[in-house]
Amino acid sequence: MSKTVKRPTAGIRPSCYIPSRLEERRTRARILRQERRRKPDKPDDFVTYEDSDSEEETPAQQHQVLSTSFNFVDYVRSRESDLTEERNVDPSYASR
Numbered sequence: 001m002s003k004t005v006k007r008p009t010a011g012i013r014p015s016c017y018i019p020s021r022l023e024e025r026r027t028r029a030r031i032l033r034q035e036r037r038r039k040p041d042k043p044d045d046f047v048t049y050e051d052s053d054s055e056e057e058t059p060a061q062q063h064q065v066l067s068t069s070f071n072f073v074d075y076v077r078s079r080e081s082d083l084t085e086e087r088n089v090d091p092s093y094a095s096r
Contacts, residue, residue: 002075005068005086016069022062 006014057065069075078085 002072002089003068003070003087004074004078014067017066021066025065
C-alpha cells in the first residue's frame with residue numbers, strides 16, 4: 001500500500017482533503033467495533049475488552065487523515081514530479 005502526505009499547491013488544502021472521508025472512516029470503525037462485539041455461536045476461547053480509546057479524533061488527527069492519500073497514482077505522480085511530499089510504499093505491495 002502506498003501513502004502520500006499531500007501538500008496544497010494552490011489554496012490552503014490539498015486535493016485529497018475531502019471532509020466526507022472522515023464520516024466514511026467513522027462508519028467503518030463503528031462497523032468493525034460492532035463486528036467484534038457480536039457474540040459468535042461457539043464458546044469464548046478468550047476474553048476481549050472494550051477499547052478505552054476515545055472514538056472522537058482530535059482536529060490534528062483529522063487533518064492528518066484528510067491530508068493523506070493512499071492512492072498509488074498520487075504516489076507515482078509525487079515521485080515523478082520530485083515534490084517534497086512525505087511518501088512511502090509497502091515493499092510487499094510491489095511484489096504482487
